[in-house]
Amino acid sequence: MPSADLPLPDCRAFRPELPVPVDFDSFWARTLGDVPPGGRDKPCVTLVDTGLTQVRTYDVAFAGHGGQTVRGWLRMPTGATEPLGCVIEFLGYGRGRGPAHQDLLWACAGYAHLVMDTRGQGWSAASGATADPDPGAAGAVPGFATRGIESPDTYYYRRVFVDAVRCVEMMRGHPEIDPARVVVTGISQGGGIALAVAGLVPGLAGVMPDVPFLCNIPRGARVGGLPPYTEIASYLRLHHDRTDMVFRTLSYFDAALHAARATAPALFSIAMMDEICPPSTCFTAYNHYAGPKDLRVYEFNGHEGGGEHHRAEQLAWVRSLFAGLSAGRTATS
Numbered sequence: 001m002p003s004a005d006l007p008l009p010d011c012r013a014f015r016p017e018l019p020v021p022v023d024f025d026s027f028w029a030r031t032l033g034d035v036p037p038g039g040r041d042k043p044c045v046t047l048v049d050t051g052l053t054q055v056r057t058y059d060v061a062f063a064g065h066g067g068q069t070v071r072g073w074l075r076m077p078t079g080a081t082e083p084l085g086c087v088i089e090f091l092g093y094g095r096g097r098g099p100a101h102q103d104l105l106w107a108c109a110g111y112a113h114l115v116m117d118t119r120g121q122g123w124s125a126a127s128g129a130t131a132d133p134d135p136g137a138a139g140a141v142p143g144f145a146t147r148g149i150e151s152p153d154t155y156y157y158r159r160v161f162v163d164a165v166r167c168v169e170m171m172r173g174h175p176e177i178d179p180a181r182v183v184v185t186g187i188s189q190g191g192g193i194a195l196a197v198a199g200l201v202p203g204l205a206g207v208m209p210d211v212p213f214l215c216n217i218p219r220g221a222r223v224g225g226l227p228p229y230t231e232i233a234s235y236l237r238l239h240h241d242r243t244d245m246v247f248r249t250l251s252y253f254d255a256a257l258h259a260a261r262a263t264a265p266a267l268f269s270i271a272m273m274d275e276i277c278p279p280s281t282c283f284t285a286y287n288h289y290a291g292p293k294d295l296r297v298y299e300f301n302g303h304e305g306g307g308e309h310h311r312a313e314q315l316a317w318v319r320s321l322f323a324g325l326s327a328g329r330t331a332t333s
Helices: 008-012 024-033 156-172 189-200 217-223 229-238 240-251 255-259 279-288 307-332
Strands: 044-048 055-063 069-077 084-090 112-116 177-187 206-210 266-271 293-298
Touching (some): 008 279, 024 156, 069 156, 084 156, 084 189, 084 307, 156 189, 177 189, 177 307, 206 307, 217 229, 229 240, 255 279, 266 279, 266 307, 293 307
Parallel strands (some): 084 177, 177 206, 206 266, 266 293
Antiparallel strands (some): 055 069
16 A cells, blocks of 8 residues: 555654643543442463473453453563563554464563453454453444543543553562563554553663554544554544534643653554554654654554564564663663
């Protein structure tokens, strides 16, 4: 698919100023501070027999937004004797956590790997196991991008972002995890969630957003050729009088605004022929990102991005990142 967005030199310089709600930070402080009774109870972690001998897999259930149960898979290398670095992965749009024996890359590399289910999803590439009991008001376009869009308090991604923050908190408290070596990552929707977490959670070791969704959402809704951004355009095609309200709600969840508050080292990937997450939207987040950052551009790829080639880039990046942290500890001890 030929490029339909800005050319690469223009994307590299693309840093539009996005409107920031005056209560952006206080909204998120209030949201994350609202912990219901039992909202930080000890997670339920159950060993699963997958038949694999070199990787331990656990079914994890923890309290997310509103104390509601969120599930995930935790995979760890067998025989680890010291606290592990951890990669927390958020999933692409429509995907659930899938079966227990999948996604072994990070555990085979010697890290703990937590795959968080995305509430209400799990109907595309892999099944899910986490319900979303609050579907929002009637009239949303099928999908998740307009669910509860009438207000930031009811919007679907408010619940998802809280789930993701609680997931990081849970893993930092795990006795086999080194809390100073926690990296968040994800592709597409997962990349947008990872950027939001990077802006909301201090002290992460790193963040790896791949072809991230939810960045410069107004532009995505106007130039994106495929769902999920087209869900927003379809909603506004019917509700002509709600444009300002919709984009105000979405501004609280724009990953580019969260990126501007993130300080952890980051490795981005962006694909220049991406019709789902137009590269200019991804570059908006990259160019606003406040911490140390690096980028891999895949000029002739679509939404698949760099695929397994980029996984190799990530493996090398995480290894170097964790080695640097270990060296820093040794130098100060």
